[in-house]
Amino acid sequence: MTITVHPNHPDVTEEMWDKIDTIIQEYKTIPGSVISVLRLSQNNVGYLPTPLIDYVAVGMGLPSSQVFGVATFYSLFSLKPKGRHIIKACTGTACYVKGIKEVMSHIANKYGIKEGDTMEDRRFTLEGVRCLGACGLAPVMIVSEDIHGNLKPDEVVNILEDYK
Numbered sequence: 001m002t003i004t005v006h007p008n009h010p011d012v013t014e015e016m017w018d019k020i021d022t023i024i025q026e027y028k029t030i031p032g033s034v035i036s037v038l039r040l041s042q043n044n045v046g047y048l049p050t051p052l053i054d055y056v057a058v059g060m061g062l063p064s065s066q067v068f069g070v071a072t073f074y075s076l077f078s079l080k081p082k083g084r085h086i087i088k089a090c091t092g093t094a095c096y097v098k099g100i101k102e103v104m105s106h107i108a109n110k111y112g113i114k115e116g117d118t119m120e121d122r123r124f125t126l127e128g129v130r131c132l133g134a135c136g137l138a139p140v141m142i143v144s145e146d147i148h149g150n151l152k153p154d155e156v157v158n159i160l161e162d163y164k
């Protein structure tokens, strides 16, 4: 019987490592399944810390560089932790014209995050995204699953204060 020693990482609990072991066991003999293993691992942990990518590589019998290559190539993977609430601010043309940049700078001033950043306490991640298909409501952002339109820069903080 082999005893698996899990790496130490503050964001990955023993229970999560056990689940990742199960995922690796399930997929390791299936060719080309590294994307599935990374996706399921990310679903468990929330993102892909470096030791987790190394662990998947060893478990799948693949070179680390190959698994890193996959993890960094696809935008669905995140190598950085994300906030509890993801703010998706639309930077498409209609929203741009209607002032999404001012909305984002109010968010930056209040919470200290610019596009691509996550707050240290992981409350918010701010992402800029392409047209959300709600141009009639420009400027628009989605917070968690909620859509907020016709945003006024000086009201955006009031909206966000409801998300703890």
Ligand code: FES
Binding pocket: 090, 091, 092, 093, 094, 095, 096, 130, 131, 132, 133, 134, 135, 136, 138, 140
């Ligand atoms: S440009 Fe923002 S919703 Fe279309």
